[in-house]
Amino acid sequence: MGLEGIATSESNYGSLVLPGQLQTPEYAAALLQNNLRVPPMDAQQVVRARMARQRLTDNVDPLHIRVVIEEYVLDRVVGSPVIMRAQLEHLLELMRLDNVELHVMPVSVAVHDGLDGDFLLLDFEDAQSIGYIEYPTGAIYIQDQDQVAAYNLSVDRLCAAALSESDSAEAIAARIAALGLSTED
Structure with a gap:
């Protein structure tokens, strides 16, 4: 997504995994293990680009x-418990930034606008927004x-x-508490 590099803002709904902007390198690499679309020899290049x-x-x-991410995303241990703990800690650090707004969609909300699938919206300073x-x-x-x-209304x-x-x-x-590990383990 080259356009992401020139966008001023992004809105994202993710039902299965965390959006690339929020991923740690280890989480991103774990997502590419046994990936049909990314050959193993290209995985590190894809992670570096992300x-x-x-x-x-x-x-x-x-x-x-x-x-907005589905609650399930937090419970899917990607890579290993250590990688997932570090990823979750990274999310909390990012959430302290003024430019990051993260919401978790609880499982108890059975029907909502994200059920049609994941999407990304990009806004630009000098161009029209795109989905x-x-x-x-x-x-x-x-x-x-x-x-x-x-889509903006859906967000x-x-x-x-x-x-x-x-x-x-x-x-x-x-x-993080439920994982019961420290990232140094």
Whole structure:
């Protein structure tokens, strides 16, 4: 996603894994193990590219991000308990930043706007916003501004239905405690 590098803000709904902007290198690498679309010899290059696109902690031009993830994402131990604990701790660190808004969608919310699938919205300073929907063999770019507006409304509705930012942080902290490991283990 080269456009992510020039976006001013991003809105993201993820049902299965964390968005790339929030991933640690170890989590990203674990997601690529036995991946049908990425040969093992290319995995490290893909991880490096994903990390290079991350701009949440950029001191000059940080990306503003608004994310809603399903609660299941916190419970899926990607890689190992140690990798997952470090990833969850990383989420809590990112949530302390003014440009990061993260909400967890609890399982108890049975029906919501994200059930149609994952999506990403990118906003630009000097261009129209676009939507991006990835699927196993490609992606769709949504440029019709009425459709983009509908996805923006979905993001607002998802954030309203999900846990607050503070409750989301508590849910993440609870998963860290449940893992019962330190990242030095």
